[in-house]
Structures are given as structure tokens and as C-alpha cells.
Amino acid sequence: MTQSIRQMAALLGLALLPALISAGIQWDNLKAATEPGDEISYETALGFGEKILWIDARPSPSYAAGHIDGAISLNEDHWQELVAGFIDEWDDNRIIVVYCDGGGCDASHAVAKRLREEVGVKNVHVLKGGWKALPK
Amino acid sequence: MYRFLFLIFCAAASPAFAQLKWENPWQEFQRDPEVEYVEATFKFTNTGATPVSVKSVKTSCGCTTAEMAKKTYLPGESGVVTANFHFGDRVGAQRKIVTVKTVDGISQDLNIVVYIHRAMILTPSLVYWKKAQDPLPQAVTLNAEPGQVVHVTGVTSPNPRFGVQLETVTEGAQYRVLIAPSSTVEKDKAEITVQTDYPPDAPRAYTIYARIK
Numbered sequence: 001m002t003q004s005i006r007q008m009a010a011l012l013g014l015a016l017l018p019a020l021i022s023a024g025i026q027w028d029n030l031k032a033a034t035e036p037g038d039e040i041s042y043e044t045a046l047g048f049g050e051k052i053l054w055i056d057a058r059p060s061p062s063y064a065a066g067h068i069d070g071a072i073s074l075n076e077d078h079w080q081e082l083v084a085g086f087i088d089e090w091d092d093n094r095i096i097v098v099y100c101d102g103g104g105c106d107a108s109h110a111v112a113k114r115l116r117e118e119v120g121v122k123n124v125h126v127l128k129g130g131w132k133a134l135p136k
Numbered sequence: 137m138y139r140f141l142f143l144i145f146c147a148a149a150s151p152a153f154a155q156l157k158w159e160n161p162w163q164e165f166q167r168d169p170e171v172e173y174v175e176a177t178f179k180f181t182n183t184g185a186t187p188v189s190v191k192s193v194k195t196s197c198g199c200t201t202a203e204m205a206k207k208t209y210l211p212g213e214s215g216v217v218t219a220n221f222h223f224g225d226r227v228g229a230q231r232k233i234v235t236v237k238t239v240d241g242i243s244q245d246l247n248i249v250v251y252i253h254r255a256m257i258l259t260p261s262l263v264y265w266k267k268a269q270d271p272l273p274q275a276v277t278l279n280a281e282p283g284q285v286v287h288v289t290g291v292t293s294p295n296p297r298f299g300v301q302l303e304t305v306t307e308g309a310q311y312r313v314l315i316a317p318s319s320t321v322e323k324d325k326a327e328i329t330v331q332t333d334y335p336p337d338a339p340r341a342y343t344i345y346a347r348i349k
Contacts, residue, residue: 059198075224076224076225078224079224079226080225080343081225083261084327084345087345088325092266105197106196110226118259119260119345120259120260
């Protein structure tokens with residue numbers, strides 16, 4: 001019985017080994033391509049009150065179809081065209097919360113990263129769950 | 137008996153035995169932003185004994201499209217998923233995923249990883265002063281991407297109330313722009329243009345945003 005279990009474990013390990021090696025090699029590439037932001041819940045964001053500056057990182061047609069009241073559209077498709085609108089709305093008392101569709105969407109993290117590193121603003125968060133997680 | 141079933145389970149779980157065998161599901165590219173998009177071709181073969189039908193091909197971003205010529209592939213038949221990732225104004229490391237799902241529930245992620253080069257990186261792109269704050273100069277550093285030689289050929293402020301001064305730290309590699317408002321009594325703004333000589337056929341300009349808030 002013990003020998004059977006050992007043999008099964010060895011076979012399972014052999015089957016998983018290529019997948020684990022591949023995942024390990026690709027992890028660095030994955031981390032290089034995306035970076036986790038500072039995720040907060042919708043309830044936490046509401047606690048910021050009037051200081052909050054919502055940033056909608058979804059494609060422009062999605063923003064046009066509906067967005068959080070007062071949200072500024074800023075996405076990577078049209079960053080150069082839209083970033084001035086964000087800068088005009090922002091001041092250093094505001095707390096920025098970026099959202100996109102949610103689920104597997106990484107646009108909000110990408111926009112948050114550019115706001116911190118490229119524009120140089122602080123107090124940037126990402127809305128956990130995104131647009132789909134908002135109460136309707 | 138259980139050992140036999142477990143061996144069958146392991147064999148079925150191994151990627152090598154999945155019906156669609158993908159040649160290269162992870163593809164990496166280096167591109168200049170002027171290129172605008174990259175096309176990735178993902179080749180596969182049905183290595184199984186039965187036809188495989190593709191249920192869906194979905195992308196992780198509206199900036200990426202993907203298509204295949206048909207849905208069903210016979211045993212031994214090969215096919216291609218062609219994906220196009222349009223950069224927009226994206227820069228740096230990007231990863232976009234195309235997920236292919238078959239009717240029998242097997243899913244495969246196809247990865248397009250692109251490093252979109254930026255000839256020159258401005259840090260930061262925004263300088264600001266609060267009203268009544270001392271109008272001291274603030275600096276923006278301009279770094280050419282490693283391996284690139286980019287010269288700054290001019291810096292202009294359309295608003296005369298924001299003065300600009302260009303300093304060369306290392307010719308072709310690093311510059312500094314000092315920006316100072318003449319006064320911070322009132323709100324004001326300017327979009328300062330940094331002109332470069334790269335790429336030679338369409339030299340690019342960059343924007344520094346200056347604000348008094």
C-alpha cells in the first residue's frame with residue numbers, strides 16, 4: 001500500500017513538473033508586465049467622502065455608456081489625450097480610486113501605476129472588483 | 137485497480153495529452169510605439185483521436201482582437217489563432233491574454249507579452265505649486281531609454297508666466313528641465329513642450345504639465 005502511494009506521488013510529480021517549471025519561468029515575465037496596486041473596497045472608498053476622485057480606466061465607449069458620478073475617464077488607449085483632464089481635476093488633497101470592469105481586468109492597475117510613476121501623484125488606490133462589483 | 141485509474145488521471149491532466157497541442161502559447165515582442173500594434177500567430181494541432189470544437193476565443197482587453205478561420209478541427213488537423221494587440225498610448229511591459237475554450241471544457245491561455253519602448257522617459261510629467269507657495273523652480277528629469285541616443289532640441293512654454301530652463305546632464309542620455317512660475321498668487325497652468333530628435337523621420341515631442349492650484 002505504502003509503495004503504491006509512493007509510486008502514485010512520483011507519477012503525479014512527474015506530470016506536474018513541466019507545468020511548474022513553466023509557471024516559474026513565466027512568473028517573472030508576468031510580474032514585469034503587471035504590478036498589483038493598492039486595492040480597496042467600495043465601502044472603504046465611500047469613507048473618503050468628497051476627497052475621492054474616481055478614475056474610470058475602462059475604454060471610452062464603456063465610460064460613455066455609464067460611470068460613477070463625477071468619475072474622470074483616463075485609459076491607456078487615449079492616455080495622451082485624457083491625462084490633462086485628470087490633472088485639471090486633481091489636487092494633492094484628493095484620494096484617487098481607479099476602477100475598470102473588474103474580474104480579470106488589469107486596466108485599473110496599469111493606470112494606477114502610471115499615475116504614481118509617470119505623473120508622480122500620491123494616494124492612488126484601485127477599486128477591488130471594479131465596475132461589476134458596484135451596487136446597482 | 138486504483139493505481140490504474142490514478143495513472144489514467146495523471147495522463148489526462150498532463151498538458152502533453154490535451155487534444156489541442158499549442159506550438160508557442162507565450163510570445164514576446166519588443167516594439168517602438170510608432171509601430172502601433174503587434175500581430176501574434178498561435179499555431180496548434182489536434183493531436184487527439186476525435187474532432188475538437190472551439191467554443192469561444194476571448195481576449196483580456198478591448199485593445200486586443202483574436203480570430204480563427206473555423207471552429208472544428210479534425211484529428212491531425214492544424215490551425216492558427218491570429219491575435220492583434222493595438223498599443224494605443226500604452227508604454228513599457230504589457231501582457232495580453234487570449235483564452236481559447238473548447239466545447240469539452242478545456243481552456244488554454246495564449247499570452248502576448250510586449251515591451252513597448254519609450255525613447256524618452258520624463259520623471260515626473262506633472263509639476264505643481266499651491267497658491268501662495270514660494271515659486272521655487274521644480275525639476276523634471278528626462279532620461280533616454282538605455283541603448284537609445286535621444287537629444288532634446290528645445291523646450292518651450294506657451295505661457296510666459298512659467299519660465300523654463302534646459303540643462304544637459306549627459307548629451308543624448310539625460311537632461312533636466314527647470315520650471316518656475318513668476319508668481320503663485322493666482323491659479324494658472326501651462327503645457328510645456330519638450331522637443332526631441334528621435335525617431336529621425338518623425339521626431340517626438342513630450343509634454344510637461346505645470347499647474348498652480
